[in-house]
Amino acid sequence: MTTATAPAGYNFAYLDEGTKRMIRRAILKAIAIPGYQVPFGSREMPLAYGWGTGGMQVTAAVIGASDRLKVIDQGADDTTNAVSIRRFFARTAGVATTERTAEATIIQTRHRIPERPLREGQVLVYQVPMPEPLRFIEPRESETRKMHALVEYGAMHVRLYEDIAAHGRITTAYGYPVLVNGRYVMSPSPIPKFDNPKMDMMPALQLFGAGREKRIYAVPPYTPVRSLDFDDHPFAIERSDQPCALCGSTDTYLDEVVVDDQGGRVFVCSDSDHCGERQEAGRAAPARA
Amino acid sequence: MYVAVKGGERAIDASLEMLARERRGDTSVPELSIEQIEQQMSLAVDRVMAEGSLRDRKLAALAIKQARGDLVEAIFLLRAYRTTLPRFGFSEPVDTAAMQVSRRISAAFKDVPGGQLLGPTFDYTHRLLDFGLMTAAPRPGVSSAPMPGAAAGPEQPPMPHVSDILGHDGLIEAEPSHGAEPGDITRDPPSFPVDRSTRLQALSRGDEGFLLALGYSTQRGYGNNHPFAGEIRFGEVAIAFVPPELGFEVEIGDVELTECQMINQFRGRGDEPPRFTRGYGLVFGHGERKAMAMALVDRALRARELGEEPGSPAQDEEFVLSHADNVDASGFVQHLKLPHYVDFQAELLAVRDLREKAKVRGAGE
Numbered sequence: 001m002t003t004a005t006a007p008a009g010y011n012f013a014y015l016d017e018g019t020k021r022m023i024r025r026a027i028l029k030a031i032a033i034p035g036y037q038v039p040f041g042s043r044e045m046p047l048a049y050g051w052g053t054g055g056m057q058v059t060a061a062v063i064g065a066s067d068r069l070k071v072i073d074q075g076a077d078d079t080t081n082a083v084s085i086r087r088f089f090a091r092t093a094g095v096a097t098t099e100r101t102a103e104a105t106i107i108q109t110r111h112r113i114p115e116r117p118l119r120e121g122q123v124l125v126y127q128v129p130m131p132e133p134l135r136f137i138e139p140r141e142s143e144t145r146k147m148h149a150l151v152e153y154g155a156m157h158v159r160l161y162e163d164i165a166a167h168g169r170i171t172t173a174y175g176y177p178v179l180v181n182g183r184y185v186m187s188p189s190p191i192p193k194f195d196n197p198k199m200d201m202m203p204a205l206q207l208f209g210a211g212r213e214k215r216i217y218a219v220p221p222y223t224p225v226r227s228l229d230f231d232d233h234p235f236a237i238e239r240s241d242q243p244c245a246l247c248g249s250t251d252t253y254l255d256e257v258v259v260d261d262q263g264g265r266v267f268v269c270s271d272s273d274h275c276g277e278r279q280e281a282g283r284a285a286p287a288r289a
Numbered sequence: 290m291y292v293a294v295k296g297g298e299r300a301i302d303a304s305l306e307m308l309a310r311e312r313r314g315d316t317s318v319p320e321l322s323i324e325q326i327e328q329q330m331s332l333a334v335d336r337v338m339a340e341g342s343l344r345d346r347k348l349a350a351l352a353i354k355q356a357r358g359d360l361v362e363a364i365f366l367l368r369a370y371r372t373t374l375p376r377f378g379f380s381e382p383v384d385t386a387a388m389q390v391s392r393r394i395s396a397a398f399k400d401v402p403g404g405q406l407l408g409p410t411f412d413y414t415h416r417l418l419d420f421g422l423m424t425a426a427p428r429p430g431v432s433s434a435p436m437p438g439a440a441a442g443p444e445q446p447p448m449p450h451v452s453d454i455l456g457h458d459g460l461i462e463a464e465p466s467h468g469a470e471p472g473d474i475t476r477d478p479p480s481f482p483v484d485r486s487t488r489l490q491a492l493s494r495g496d497e498g499f500l501l502a503l504g505y506s507t508q509r510g511y512g513n514n515h516p517f518a519g520e521i522r523f524g525e526v527a528i529a530f531v532p533p534e535l536g537f538e539v540e541i542g543d544v545e546l547t548e549c550q551m552i553n554q555f556r557g558r559g560d561e562p563p564r565f566t567r568g569y570g571l572v573f574g575h576g577e578r579k580a581m582a583m584a585l586v587d588r589a590l591r592a593r594e595l596g597e598e599p600g601s602p603a604q605d606e607e608f609v610l611s612h613a614d615n616v617d618a619s620g621f622v623q624h625l626k627l628p629h630y631v632d633f634q635a636e637l638l639a640v641r642d643l644r645e646k647a648k649v650r651g652a653g654e
Contacts, residue, residue, distance in 0.1 A: 142607065
């Protein structure tokens with residue numbers, strides 16, 4: 001945990017209050033229309049576009065002095081970009097930070113949803129590179145906006161069906177499209193599809209910020225989020241057939257770590273906080289089995 | 290075991306320290322001053338101001354120094370600073386016809402009212418390395434007196450725009466002022482199709498290299514619009530602002546601008562007679578290559594409006610404007626450096642699974 005004071009010359013959490021108000025309006029609209037991408041006047045941030053500027057603007061707009069912020073990238077708190085973003089808010093907002101999922105009021109994430117179920121009152125802020133789930137089917141924004149407006153999602157289903165026809169399964173492994181509240185097809189950001197079920201009826205508020213593409217969208221608490229599938233090819237998540245080498249977990253998302261050049265691999269939890277908690281618990285109460 | 294991603298915090302600190310050392314280089318060589326960059330790297334300063342959308346020579350020079358001469362990085366630094374500044378409003382349209390020019394040429398007419406003024410240009414230098422510059426000795430023939438041109442003052446003859454001269458005869462399309470509030474791409478997300486003010490803003494701060502390549506492509510047949518450099522001028526114009534509490538115009542300063550007006554063929558359609566059409570380029574500072582490329586691309590993007598069949602990249606507004614910004618592009622291309630192992634792991638599992646299935650299918654046949 002670190003605390004700091006905001007540097008002179010900058011407003012609390014970097015953005016000026018007028019900008020924050022503009023972003024909050026976009027967030028409110030996004031919450032009112034779950035899964036709809038709200039255009040907003042995205043600002044340059046002192047981090048490069050593509051490096052979490054959307055998530056940072058959302059976090060800056062919702063964070064207050066009493067918040068406790070956690071930042072993860074690939075599920076871990078100590079990856080360099082997560083460190084950099086956490087430092088940014090410690091420096092510009094002077095807020096408390098934490099690596100504990102349970103203790104955080106705001107969690108900014110890239111590519112993962114924490115393993116520990118989130119609770120009411122928490123806010124999960126996703127960094128989003130490409131907010132448009134239809135982008136690789138139709139490159140034009142003017143067209144995709146129409147497709148959303150008209151619920152014209154046939155092309156997306158055809159694409160998924162073509163996968164099944166060619167490969168026997170849907171090959172999308174991350175950024176797997178979802179249908180929010182039965183209305184908008186939405187990109188969950190590039191999380192592994194393993195995490196998709198966690199979005200459904202989540203008690204926490206989920207906010208998505210895409211800085212470069214200038215879009216904000218949201219999933220309010222307890223909103224149905226369904227991964228697109230077919231009756232005869234239901235959505236299923238991928239699982240590693242090995243346990244975590246550190247905590248022994250068999251129900252978490254694992255990273256594969258190459259340990260030598262002879263094909264040696266170990267698997268460890270991608271969620272570093274969850275894995276650490278399990279290891280601590282394991283030490284406190286030695287394995288019974 | 291497994292320490293690959295640990296220690297991010299210490300690694301960042303060490304990296305910042307190395308970066309500072311690299312920036313300074315050999316400490317036995319005197320450090321660059323901001324003034325030196327501002328005075329002697331003035332075209333780099335101009336480019337950083339233009340694409341950073343901020344007219345401040347000192348800060349642009351500082352950004353260049355901090356970025357170790359990486360201009361796209363310097364542009365990013367300036368933009369990230371600019372975004373924290375309040376917006377007071379927008380100025381009155383600048384009158385470039387009243388520009389105090391230090392350079393003004395037309396390729397369409399041999400002579401034009403106000404005359405041709407060559408000014409400082411690389412155009413007629415022979416591109417031979419000048420080994421005399423290897424040392425910092427004073428050079429014969431280079432006066433230390435202030436430069437003429439912009440400072441030449443009110444004696445400058447009137448220099449009406451070449452395109453306006455054509456306009457008197459109705460040979461070129463009129464360009465009516467709409468009087469509407471211009472768009473602001475720094476505040477509003479684009480919604481395609483955009484209006485021309487928004488488009489020109491996006492082009493004006495777009496990446497020079499990108500616009501150069503697109504403009505070039507129109508010359509090679511991908512959306513050709515038969516351009517003539519009607520006029521290129523570079524110099525200082527006054528900026529006037531109407532503070533709402535005063536209600537009248539106040540001059541708040543001068544900026545250096547490069548303006549390019551391209552004259553393009555138009556064969557006419559329906560009951561419209563043939564006439565010339567315009568492509569417009571305007572950038573902060575001295576940036577002729579950029580202003581000319583911008584004018585070519587602006588004209589190419591008017592294809593639909595002028596009833597031409599758009600089919601080339603330079604004529605595709607959404608394509609051009611969505612990819613012209615180098616701060617956007619640089620960030621997103623380089624974000625591939627960030628860890629993606631969660632996604633890659635998901636792909637690994639998927640590919641292994643597919644290969645397994647393929648093997649089973651192969652065995653079954």
